Amino acid sequence: xxxxxxxxxxAAREAAIEIEVLPGGEVDLGRLVSLSPEERxxxxxxxxxxxxxxxxxxxxxxxGLADIVFRLRSAGIVTLLAHPERxxxxxxxxxxxxxxxxxxxxxxxxxxxxxxxxxxxxxxCALRLLELELAHVLASDAHAxxxxxxxxxxxxxxxxSLGRWMxxxxxxxxxxxxxxxxxxxxxxRRGWFGRRPGRR
Numbered sequence: 483x484x485x486x487x488x489x490x491x492x493a494a495r496e497a498a499i500e501i502e503v504l505p506g507g508e509v510d511l512g513r514l515v516s517l518s519p520e521e522r523x524x525x526x527x528x529x530x531x532x533x534x535x536x537x538x539x540x541x542x543x544x545x546g547l548a549d550i551v552f553r554l555r556s557a558g559i560v561t562l563l564a565h566p567e568r569x570x571x572x573x574x575x576x577x578x579x580x581x582x583x584x585x586x587x588x589x590x591x592x593x594x595x596x597x598x599x600x601x602x603x604x605x606x607c608a609l610r611l612l613e614l615e616l617a618h619v620l621a622s623d624a625h626a627x628x629x630x631x632x633x634x635x636x637x638x639x640x641x642x643s644l645g646r647w648m649x650x651x652x653x654x655x656x657x658x659x660x661x662x663x664x665x666x667x668x669x670x671r672r673g674w675f676g677r678r679p680g681r682r
Contacts (some may be wrong), residue, residue: 483507483524504528504657508535508564511544519557528657532559535590538566543578548585555586560656565592565623567607568600576610583616588656590619591648593637612644615665619656620648643667 487505494501506527509517514536523531534554538544551561566572566579566589579589589611595604596612611617620641622634638645643666651663 506530506533506535508537510537511539511547511550514550522559527562530657530659532659533562533656534559535562535564538563538569538572540569543569543571548582551582551585551587561587562590562619562656563587564590564621565595567591567595567611568604570603573603573607576607576614576616579611579616580614588618588652589616590621591617592623593620593634594623596620596637597633597640599633612641618648618652618662620645 483505487503491503494503504527506529507525509522509525514522517525522534525534527533527535536550544550554561563579563582567576572579583589591608591611592600592604594600595608598605608617620634620638634649638649641648647663647666655662
């Protein structure tokens with residue numbers, strides 16, 4: 483990972499592209515238990531060892547998730563759950579995430595879910611999580627150009643001030659290890675991609 487970051491930074495510099503590339507990884511819940519504290523810290527988002535992105539499984543509710551979040555929080559680590567809106571269990575009952583969020587986890591939505599590119603069910607769930615205030619970060623999840631288009635800016639713009647909070651303000655605070663900025667007031671649900679969360 484660090485070798486790739488160095489190579490990308492060098493290529494950007496040679497191309498006169500002003501960008502700061504930071505290390506970080508998405509950790510599978512199944513792999514988490516096998517990582518030493520030092521290895522786990524190496525995956526910290528943006529090089530912050532106290533910020534860990536955990537991949538929410540695509541199928542089934544992860545056993546012991548609340549305990550995992552609690553143990554990490556007790557160790558001073560903020561847990562960011564990636565794309566739970568793409569999981570059928572969460573799609574069926576988005577409110578189920580409330581306990582985990584109360585326990586200290588934050589939720590990251592995929593831009594393609596919010597704008598519908600990941601399917602109607604993912605979109606409906608993402609918008610419901612936004613309505614319930616159980617979503618904190620908006621990300622592209624574009625692992626490579628061939629996997630999916632990013633679309634982050636368009637999705638953030640469509641959510642207005644909430645989108646800026648999720649795509650810019652909250653990530654900046656997390657990388658700095660500071661308190662999250664206040665969440666903006668609720669925008670009109672009808673303004674989010676022209677459809678209310680409870681409707682397909």
